[in-house]
Amino acid sequence: MDIHEYQAKTILADFGVSVPPGALAYSPEQASYRARELGGDRWVVKAQVHAGGRGKAGGVHLCDSEHAIEDACDKMFGSKLVTHQTGAEGKGVYRVYVEAAVPIEQEFYLGFVMDRSTQRVMIVASAEGGMEIEEISADKPDSIVRSTVEPAVGLQDFQAREIAFALGIAPGLVSKMVRTLQGCYRAFSELDATMVEINPLVVTGDDRVIALDAKMTFDDNALFRHPQVAELRDKSQEDPRESRAADRGLSYVGLDGNIGCIVNGAGLAMATMDTIMLAGGEPANFLDIGGGATPERVAKAFRLVMSDKNVQAVLVNIFAGINRCDWVAEGVVQALQEVQVDVPVIVRLAGTNVEEGQKILAKSGLPIIRANTLMEAAERAVGAWQNDLSMGHQLRIAK
Ligand code: GDP
Ligand code: MN
Numbered sequence: 186m187d188i189h190e191y192q193a194k195t196i197l198a199d200f201g202v203s204v205p206p207g208a209l210a211y212s213p214e215q216a217s218y219r220a221r222e223l224g225g226d227r228w229v230v231k232a233q234v235h236a237g238g239r240g241k242a243g244g245v246h247l248c249d250s251e252h253a254i255e256d257a258c259d260k261m262f263g264s265k266l267v268t269h270q271t272g273a274e275g276k277g278v279y280r281v282y283v284e285a286a287v288p289i290e291q292e293f294y295l296g297f298v299m300d301r302s303t304q305r306v307m308i309v310a311s312a313e314g315g316m317e318i319e320e321i322s323a324d325k326p327d328s329i330v331r332s333t334v335e336p337a338v339g340l341q342d343f344q345a346r347e348i349a350f351a352l353g354i355a356p357g358l359v360s361k362m363v364r365t366l367q368g369c370y371r372a373f374s375e376l377d378a379t380m381v382e383i384n385p386l387v388v389t390g391d392d393r394v395i396a397l398d399a400k401m402t403f404d405d406n407a408l409f410r411h412p413q414v415a416e417l418r419d420k421s422q423e424d425p426r427e428s429r430a431a432d433r434g435l436s437y438v439g440l441d442g443n444i445g446c447i448v449n450g451a452g453l454a455m456a457t458m459d460t461i462m463l464a465g466g467e468p469a470n471f472l473d474i475g476g477g478a479t480p481e482r483v484a485k486a487f488r489l490v491m492s493d494k495n496v497q498a499v500l501v502n503i504f505a506g507i508n509r510c511d512w513v514a515e516g517v518v519q520a521l522q523e524v525q526v527d528v529p530v531i532v533r534l535a536g537t538n539v540e541e542g543q544k545i546l547a548k549s550g551l552p553i554i555r556a557n558t559l560m561e562a563a564e565r566a567v568g569a570w571q572n573d574l575s576m577g578h579q580l581r582i583a584k
Pocket of ligand 1: 229231236237238239240241245247285286287288289315384385397398399
């Protein structure tokens with residue numbers, strides 16, 4: 186789960202990282218009022234969206250009057266900000282963060298990520314701040330400092346000092362850098378984050394070390410034990426199909442194709458998507474309904490898949506090990522009776538009680554297209570979808 190910059194800054198500040206004074210606003214008037222409260226004569230007004238690259242996309246404005254703040258807000262509020270991280274449709278701007286502007290002397294990049302090869306938290310830092318890490322690694326790879334943290338002991342002060350020295354920070358500022366690194370690491374590990382990124386971390390003319398930007402991502406599987414983090418979720422920034430699925434305990438990823446997939450098990454879901462592509466089609470989604478596919482779960486899955494207007498055929502691919510094909514078949518039949526499914530449905534069942542499952546599908550009288558193997562199922566799904574387009578929807582399940 187991603188959170189907003191202002192939320193990440195609040196969290197990091199609690200862990201001892203310095204951030205500029207700032208306040209959140211939901212309207213242009215509120216933004217200028219907030220600026221007055223903050224005081225000073227230069228502010229930064231920043232669109233709060235779950236994406237980086239806002240600066241280059243018109244989502245960060247340096248303002249020196251209340252008038253300029255309202256102008257910047259007028260441009261941003263209600264718009265869709267398109268950055269290189271949002272995709273073409275962009276992300277809606279409904280909140281802005283107003284901060285006292287900071288005079289920048291030096292900019293650093295600081296990132297904390299999970300390094301899968303060492304199975305450790307890795308700190309990635311560079312004195313080339315301000316640029317995206319992808320640009321830094323392409324243009325200035327030698328500037329990147331990497332350091333992995335031994336989980337049994339956590340980030341050690343000597344290690345943090347080494348990073349600070351490697352970045353060439355002035356000796357008088359090393360302790361502030363160490364405090365920043367320690368704060369980020371503690372926030373990362375105590376809150377089950379998967380990513381903390383500060384870009385830029387700046388040194389100011391008056392020798393402060395400040396996080397000018399902050400980004401945090403959390404492990405969804407650990408959110409249950411951090412309710413104070415879970416409540417920071419902002420559904421306006423998520424794919425509505427994915428948030429509906431997450432609310433129902435289903436694992437769903439929306440894709441761009443036309444063939445909806447309902448599958449039990451993530452590995453099988455991947456294989457199903459590959460096979461659909463191999464058969465010449467494109468999956469509309471990745472949907473893992475999990476091990477115990479009860480009729481209710483199958484119905485929920487159908488509802489979710491059918492809420493995607495791009496879906497023109499649905500492929501159900503179930504391998505029943507602990508589960509039973511007859512239960513799944515009953516679920517499919519029940520779902521098709523309850524949910525408006527007006528596209529061809531292809532079902533492939535394999536495993537425990539497959540014969541009974543097939544009988545239930547056959548007896549239902551529903552125009553379900555059955556398949557015995559995954560390849561056959563994928564070919565029939567692609568074929569049904571193409572036929573459906575050319576034959577005027579004759580294969581559709583009429584209600
Ligand atoms: P991003 O583009 O989404 O990563 O947003 P950032 O928060 O990193 O802001 C983009 C850029 O705006 C930064 O790299 C800075 O160059 C600039 N910026 C942001 N806040 C300030 C500030 O307080 N003072 C100054 N001088 N520049 C700022
Ligand atoms: Mn940034």
